[in-house]
Structure formats: C-alpha cells, structure tokens
Amino acid sequence: MHTFILERPRDLAAALAFHAQAGRNDAPAEYIAGGTDMVQLLQEHVRRPERLVSLAGLLDGHIEAGPQGLRLGAAATMADVAVHPAVVEQFPVISEALLNSASPQVRNQATMGGNLLQRTRCPYFRDVGYAACNKRSPGSGCSAIDGENRWHAVVGTSDDCIAANPSDLAVALVALEAGVELRGAGGQRFVPLIDFHRLPGNTPHIESVLEPGEVIAAITVPASSTARRSHYLKVRDRASFEFAVVSAAVALDMDGGRIRAARVALGGVGTKPWRVPKVEAALAGGSLDPAVLRRAAALAAEGAQGRGHNDFKIELMQRAIVRAIETAGARA
Template structure:
C-alpha cells in the first residue's frame, strides 16, 4: 500500500473543496465512505491517492418512505436499508438485491453512495501484475479481450473495455427508475441512475458522469415503483458471498394474470446496470405463458457480444429474465 494522508473535514463544504481541486476519476484526492471497496484497492495498489477525504458523519444516513416514494441517504448502510421494514414491504427488490450482496460484515459497513461507485471486479483491473488495463492505466490495452473473460460483459462493451459493473443494488434501482442526488462545488443536481454510469467507449477509466468533487448525497425511488410484484434473481458460482454471473431485477404491474407493465434490468452482463426496454415493451400485455416470455426475453440479446469464455451469458441472461418474471408474476 502506498502512503496517504487521511483528512476528516468538519463539514461537507470543506470535503467538497478538498476533493474538487484534484479533478475527476482516480484523482490524487479521493473520498472514502465505508471503505470496503476503497481499502481493498489501496491494499492491492490499484488506487494510489495521496489523500483520502473521509465522508464519515458528513452525509445523511436516513431512510425515508413517503408519498413521493423512497429516499435513501447516501450514508445509509446496506444492512440498514435491507432491514428497513418499509423498504422490505414496499420496495422488496431493493432489500433482496442487498441481501444477495457481499457478507453481513461488509453490509454493516458499506454505504449506498459507495455501493454505486464500487469498481469493477475484472481480475485484470484488480491485479497490478497485469500491465494492460485501459481502466486502470488509460491507453495500456485490455487484458480481458483475448484473455480470461468468463466474468466480463456482453452488453455495452467497447474494443477498449469489457468490464462488468458489479453492483447488485444498482440493477434493482435502475429497474425502479431511481435517481441519484448529487452535491458539488457547482451546486446540487439530480441524475437518473440509468444515465449515471457511462459506457466504456474509448475512455473506460471515466465510469460515471460525476464532475470533480461531486458527492452522492441520496438516492430516490419514485412512489409508483412501490408495491409492484418483483423479484431479484442472482445466478452466481456459489450460494453466498459472490458477485453475479448474471442477475435479473424484475418489477411487474399486473392486470389480473397478465402483465400490464414490466420493468427489467440485468446485472453481470453489462458494462453498466443494464435496463432492457425492448423486453419490457414486448412483455406489456403478455400473459405469463413461458413461450411468450421466452420470445420477449430473447430481445435482451440484441447487440450482445461474447468474447469466448462469457458467451454462455447471452443465453443465461434470457433464462434469468424468464425465471424472474415467472417468480414475480406468481407472487400475490
């Protein structure tokens, strides 16, 4: 681990000022919240900031459910949100995604803001022994293309990076049209989560649309996402403490036994949390008849590109959609 200084500013404005001067993305000055991702990356020498600015005590940690919907303060922990009675009752897919993430110890420490900004699990990104990784060292190449790429993405990839966004929470939230509230030196703004993460293109090191110094202050979920029949299906190599190979977040508005409206997002397959509007459109008005669901789910493969080891994900993600819709649709 490289040496760094830890700053504990007294208020958020002081934190913003410290961080803003350092620029965007993997800057010499970085925020730290729960530290569960940041500390791993420091230990592995993947990130080498000179200074960390602690957000501890500076951000809202409240969880509020009201007529407008759900508001999660950025400092609320994964464990607190997963256990919150109204989240469990009205937005169960969020609790499911969280309880299927990491371990109890990590969930006790990790925050909402940090979760959305956790870095990819691409093994070449996390091992500085590999020279070529455009996300870690811009312009150095991509070891995963032509290398071991079982864990990598099939949607939203570029010739420069095929890394998966690893957040389970973000998949559930993007299906529910969540919005990220951001504060920064230039003021506050709201960003739909669907637009928050960037596609890799030719700048895979630029992962979000956050400007220098901007901080996530809260996440909101609109009220119309409450009470939908939903399911978060996570396919992984072992039953716990493992990232998704493929996941599907499904929330259904049912009309008797038919689907009035479906909201569907995928994890483990995209370079960002991946909403599939073409599948949603095809499912609107459909029954839960398996052949019809399979036909609609097949549309998720539009534009998908495997790299060899991960080709299986293209079929698996379609099956995950069908299974998750069947489970959500069968709920009462």
C-alpha cells in the same frame, strides 16, 4: 498501501472543497465512505491517491419512505436499507438485491453511495501485475478481451474495456427508475441512475458523471405500480458472498394474469447496470406464459457480444429474465 494524506473535514462543504473524485484512477484525490471497496483497492495498489477525503459522519444516512417513494441517504448502510420495513414491503427487489450481496460484515460497513461507485471485479483491473488495463492505466490496453473473460460483460462493451459493473443494488434501482442527488461545491443536481454510470467507450477510466468535488448525497426511488411485485434473481458460482454471473431485476404491474407494465434490468452482463426497454415493451399486455416470456426475453440479446469464455451469459440472461418474471408474477 501507498502513503496518502487522510483528510477528515469538519463538514460536507469542506470535504467538497478538496475536489476529490470517485471512480477515476487518475484522480489525485478520492473520497472514502464505508471503505469496504476502497480499502481493498488501496491494499492492492490499484488506487494510489495522494489524498483521501473521509466522508465519515458528513453524509445523510436516513431512510425515508413516503407517498412519493423512497429516499436513501448516501450514508445509509446496505444492512439497514435491506431490512427497512418500507423497503421490504414496497420495494422487495431492493432488499433482495442487498441481502444477496457481500456478507453481513460488509453490509454493515458499506454505504448506498459507495455501492453505486464500487469498482469492477475484473481480475485484470484488480491485479496490478497485469500492465494492460485501460480502466486502471488509460491507454495501456485490455487484458480481458483476449484473456480469461468468463466474468465479463456482453453488452455495453467497447474495444477498450469489457469489465462488468458489479453492483446488485444498482440493477434493482435502475429497474425501478431511481435517480441520484449529487452535491458539489456549485450546488445540487439530479441525475437518473441510468445516466449516472458511463459506457466505457474509449475512456473506460471514467466510470460516472461525477465531477471533481461532487458526491452522491442520496438515492431517490419513485413510487410506482410495479415496485411492490418485484424480484431480484442472482445467478452466481456459489450460494453466498459472490458476485453475480448474471442477475435480473424485474418489477411487474399485473392485471389479473396479464402484465400491465414490466421493468427489467440485468446485472453481471453490462459494463453498467443494464435496463432492457425492448423486453419491457414486449412484455406489456402479455401473459405469464413461458413461451411468451421467452420471446420477450430474447430481445435482451440484441447487440450482445460474447468474447469466448462469457458467451454463455447471452443465453443465461434470457433464462434469468424468464425465471425472475415467473417468480415476481406468482407474488400476491
């Protein structure tokens, strides 16, 4: 690791005053919470901040469930949220996404806020031996577009970056129309999670709407008619401790055998957590008949662009949607 100054502020206000910023490689100061991703990035010299500001003990870690829905303090760990009774019963897609992420050790350390801000697994981003990475070094080019891009995104991409967002949790949360409470020196604001991550465009080094001196304080998940019958399907190269090749988060409101309303989001295929409203609209009012589901799922492929090694994801994500809906639909 490069040398950095570690700040251990007494309270959140002092931490915000350092104006650190998550998810930008050109930020001179960055926050650290659970550290499971940050320490790796520091070890690999992907991040070389001058200053690291520790949020240990400064953020809310409570999990609250009520008639309005769920509120997850940013410091709540993946492990605690995954087994919280209200999450398991009322928002199973969140629990499943978390229990299919990482390992017991990492889930004990990693936080909600940090999970949403973890950096891409693009091997070119993670290996400083490759000079060209627009996300790591703005303007340096993209090694993945003509490289080994089996793991990369097929939607939301640009000519500058095709790195996939790696979070399972974020996919489940986007399907449930979650939001994030941000806290900064200037006060508090609320951002729907779907608007929190930025598309790469020609600035792939800026990953979220966070301003300097702003942190995620909490995640809110509204109560809904669909959350209880929800499911997270993760397709990956091995059965545990692996990121998604493709994943689908679905939530259904059923009226007998008919879908009253559906929420569908995809992981492993997007440069950000990817909700598919057209698929949702096509599913509404329909049955669980496989042919019907298949037709709706096909709409997810609209605008998708493979880059060679990842072409298979376009077909696989449609199948994942169908399978996930069948599983969720079969739930009581």
